[in-house]
Amino acid sequence: MGSRTRVRGRAPRSVLVTLAVGASVVLAGCGADTGTADGPTEITMWSHSAGNPAELEVINRIIADFNASQDEYVVDAEFFPQGAYNDAIVAAATADDLPCLLDMDGPVMPNWAWAEVITPLDLPEELTDQFLPSTVGEWEGEIYSIGYWDAALSVLARRSILEDNGIRIPTMERPWSLEEFDEALVTLKEAGFEYAIDMGVADTGEWWAYAYSPLLQSFGGDLIDRDTFLSADAVLNGPEAVAFGEWFHSLFERELASRTPTAGRQDFPLGNVALSWNGNWSAPAAFEAFGDDVLFLPPPDFGAGPKIGGASWQWGASANCDAVEGARDYIEFSLAPEYIAEFSNLTGLIPATEEAAALTDNYAEGGPLAQMLDYSREYALIRPPTPAYAVISSVFEKTLQDVMNGADVQGSLDRAVDQIDFNIETNNGYGF
């Protein structure tokens, strides 16, 4: 091995190296302080939009305009990939190291508001009244978050395929019933498609609660009893929920949907499937593949009315922010109609105000996606606004995956209810 250095009276080289390394580490840590006495105050921002060029473009434009419009504050943004974002925020909150501005997924907001991680926004009422109700995040009477858009789910289809197979095209006045929808799926499968519908089960995480709990709710069940918010019993494991579970499992058993659809929801644009349960963010790809032939159909009415998810990403400010006023100023600045319209044009999502909708191509009167605004207004049921939502979502995802793979439906739902109720109990009902 190496030569042995003899140690004499003076300090050995190794000790000096150790000290040098240690000193540089300490200095690097000290140098990270922001905020100079003179010059604009820096406002940090975290967003989940990394990897999403459309959102990035608009956010960066808003930040540049805001920074240029005044000299008190400068917004400095950091973008995270969506999958790791929620964990990063929770970790930062535990370490008391949150950014001033942050965006959050709508249903997570009550958890963060309850944990006093974020602070109320104090926006003028005339402004917030113009917004779609599902884009305004309220908790205990205060508004904690507001979003530029909402996303709606829909059954994507092609007019030519439906007409060729003699399937009625549903409307909002007369949506498909469970029987009609099921029959249509069987017909389409027999017509030669690999699978009748792409349910999108390859995705993991929040998608499961967002995409499939509306189906559960349309059957008549729910994730939690919304009168008390103290238990999921009878709503998540009652007969309606069991009916939903069994129908959901049968989709895969009868090979009407695949357990391993193509990544990126490509099956519909590629023509492998006839229908797709997807949201309006998939509109650009669908229009590109099929042009005018694409239809965005209302979801089926499984018994309790058609339901879709609501509340997408919204913006708020953290509670330990030094420049809260600046954060609120930025948010108000960014709610201008032209920015909301730009988000919609680039992402395909529903603009949060009517004023902005009029400025967009897709959602103005008579536009190709205008009916999605109606779906959002009529059918959107936000996921339960409770701090228990993180657990509810995780448990629901796991339970529904088990049901998809053939687990006993009643048993799985009962266990899900047990876990959710246990969590709510050990947290003293989260203040409900």
Added chain:
Amino acid sequence: MTTTTATTTGAGTKGFRRAGARTPRGRSEQRSAWAMAAPALIGLFLFLGIPALLALGLSFTNARLISPEGPSFVGVDNYARAFTNDPSFVRSLLNTFYFAAVVVPVQAGLGLVLALLVNQKVRGVNIFRTIFFLPVVTSMVVVSILWTFMYQETGLVNSMLSRLTGGAFEGVAWLQEPATAMPAIMVLSVWQGVGFHMIIWLAGLQTIPEELYEAAGMDGANLWQQFRHVTWPGLRPTLVFVAVTITIAAFGLFVQIDVMTRGGPLDSTTTIIFHAVRKGFREQEVGYGAALSLIFFVLVLIVSLIQRRLTQEK
């Protein structure tokens, strides 16, 4: 799966006068030894020792990651809940043992076979060593994503097996069937990790003096007898190291599960660490997660001690 190697060949102490630790030279050498070890020890203490102690404390409370109320003491409730009220956890224990029971002998054995193969002075043997080692330097996340595609019903694995059996084998949805999901993950885990242990075995093989083989050859021993009586006893210290490191890594199975199956289907691939992360971090019940991770620590400790006892020289 990176571990620090701690090989001592036992043959490097020439020219080093051990005059005893009490002499001035001995004392200052001790000091410099401590100084050199200090950064690593401080790092270990800060990032491993303190969190472990914190976890121990947290596991007796109902702490949540973010909450307006502080944590309160609940005694051994978390531990009781893990074993009596959490079927997923018990299942995760079984799955982890199942995984370790298969992967430890298979990966160690396969590593040894590969090491024996590449221990020859043949031209181009370094190419093979590199090829076998390549999966080790690939991120496990990347490997998991690739193998997820390969394991699809219409994926590479099914096509290859179908071709090899002339169409007799119909595709299996490897990751969607409870019976095949864990074996599928075992295969890719062994594939990714075997190169590392091949290198360790190789190092052990190369410490066995050539003269022993020559002597055995002259005594008329065939290859198998040479292996049994010369190679295998000489590999004992390497065996201990390999067995312990594979076992610890196998118990800590997490990345593949998180990326590929998320614990499903039907809890057939959930492991202790995955369950602890899901409960303690994603569902924010950090007190309970701490209890689970401490159970994991105790299990690994027990198994490592048993292994050491079994492989100690009599």
